[in-house]
Amino acid sequence: MGDVAVLGAGAWGTALAKVLADKGNVTRVWAHQPEVAENIQRDRVNARYLPGIELPGTLHATADLEGTLRGAELVLIVVPSHALREVVKKARPYLPPGALLCSATKGIENESLMLMSEVLVDELGTDIVSRLSYLSGPSFAKEVAVGQPTAVVVAGASEPETHAVQQMFATERFRVYSSHDVVGVEMGGALKNVVAIAAGAADGLGFGHNARAGLITRGLAEIARLAITKGANPLTVAGLSGMGDLVLTCTGELSRNRTVGFEMGKGRTLEDVLASLGHVAEGVKTAKSAYDLGRKLNVEMPITSEVYRALYEGKSPRQAVVDLMNRALTRE
Numbered sequence: 618m619g620d621v622a623v624l625g626a627g628a629w630g631t632a633l634a635k636v637l638a639d640k641g642n643v644t645r646v647w648a649h650q651p652e653v654a655e656n657i658q659r660d661r662v663n664a665r666y667l668p669g670i671e672l673p674g675t676l677h678a679t680a681d682l683e684g685t686l687r688g689a690e691l692v693l694i695v696v697p698s699h700a701l702r703e704v705v706k707k708a709r710p711y712l713p714p715g716a717l718l719c720s721a722t723k724g725i726e727n728e729s730l731m732l733m734s735e736v737l738v739d740e741l742g743t744d745i746v747s748r749l750s751y752l753s754g755p756s757f758a759k760e761v762a763v764g765q766p767t768a769v770v771v772a773g774a775s776e777p778e779t780h781a782v783q784q785m786f787a788t789e790r791f792r793v794y795s796s797h798d799v800v801g802v803e804m805g806g807a808l809k810n811v812v813a814i815a816a817g818a819a820d821g822l823g824f825g826h827n828a829r830a831g832l833i834t835r836g837l838a839e840i841a842r843l844a845i846t847k848g849a850n851p852l853t854v855a856g857l858s859g860m861g862d863l864v865l866t867c868t869g870e871l872s873r874n875r876t877v878g879f880e881m882g883k884g885r886t887l888e889d890v891l892a893s894l895g896h897v898a899e900g901v902k903t904a905k906s907a908y909d910l911g912r913k914l915n916v917e918m919p920i921t922s923e924v925y926r927a928l929y930e931g932k933s934p935r936q937a938v939v940d941l942m943n944r945a946l947t948r949e
């Protein structure tokens with residue numbers, strides 16, 4: 618038990634804060650939007666991001682960043698990837714010395730092409746590395762919040778600190794594995810969102826199970842190529858944060874990324890879909906980062922490239938599928 622600060626009161630920040638608060642930790646959640654904090658404090662619910670879930674009295678929400686961080690033993694960062702650097706810059710002066718830091722954000726920064734781990738070290742310095750960890754894996758916020766069985770992985774460079782975070786989160790319905798492979802866990806969590814957009818588009822276009830299974834499998838192949846080039850252990854990509862999250866996000870109707878693809882497959886524009894989504898779909902920004910990273914590192918990323926063209930160059934999802942199917946034949 619301890620004091621926990623959760624930076625981010627979206628669906629995932631709220632669900633993870635509930636897991637920690639239900640365990641008896643004094644849990645303070647920082648909300649970017651003051652009205653979200655007010656809603657949680659007043660009504661014990663986050664109606665905007667996690668409707669219908671009653672939140673425990675041990676969970677406190679506020680828009681005061683300094684107060685949220687005061688005395689925290691664990692700081693969990695769960696903001697969209699494009700906001701992580703800005704939030705960490707603001708939080709830096711108030712981070713309690715010695716606090717463990719865990720990120721549950723999935724993404725790759727657009728301009729720098731950095732993983733969240735790299736952004737955190739960039740902002741906080743290398744001294745913090747042993748206290749940093751990354752939580753990822755197949756986990757829809759809504760299912761976690763209602764206590765459905767879920768398995769995730771926490772990766773960190775230092776074993777004692779990673780185990781401490783594993784213990785802090787684990788419950789009988791939220792099973793937490795540990796890993797030493799930060800890059801592999803982060804790459805899997807970020808890149809699966811791009812493939813989920815492709816899988817959603819295939820469904821929206823009316824294609825069947827064969828197309829989806831092909832995309833999942835060949836998606837995993839390109840995730841593995843890029844992750845291994847960045848230094849990941851190939852086995853990590855077959856784990857919870859690779860294959861596990863890929864299957865969940867490419868097949869689960871709760872996925873925001875799959876929804877973006879699905880609606881575009883049905884003929885809606887990206888702008889129109891995003892305007893009505895109400896949540897972040899990390900795969901949209903990550904598609905650009907992954908496309909740029911693949912080109913920079915000379916890694917072939919055919920599915921990612923087609924998703925990029927559909928999102929950023931106006932290519933029709935149907936033509937993207939045709940082009941994927943008609944690439945030069947190659948070995949598996």
Ligand SMILES: NC(=O)c1ccc[n+]([C@@H]2O[C@H](COP(=O)([O-])OP(=O)(O)OC[C@H]3O[C@@H](n4cnc5c(N)ncnc54)[C@H](O)[C@@H]3O)[C@@H](O)[C@H]2O)c1
Binds near residue numbers: 695895
């Ligand atoms: N929702 C899930 O099921 C789930 C599961 C695993 C991982 N994740 C990851 O967690 C991260 C957060 O996702 P989410 O589902 O909580 O998002 P969400 O769309 O539900 O909420 C987004 C949150 O970010 C905040 N925000 C927006 N702009 C901001 C800014 N500039 N500065 C600070 N905060 C800002 C919003 O106020 C809101 O609280 C993403 O990287 C996502 O991929 C989500």
Ligand SMILES: O=P(O)(O)OC[C@H](O)CO
Binds near residue numbers: 756757758865872897
């Ligand atoms: O709803 P999505 O597509 O952002 O996916 C949520 C989680 O990342 C699933 O593990």
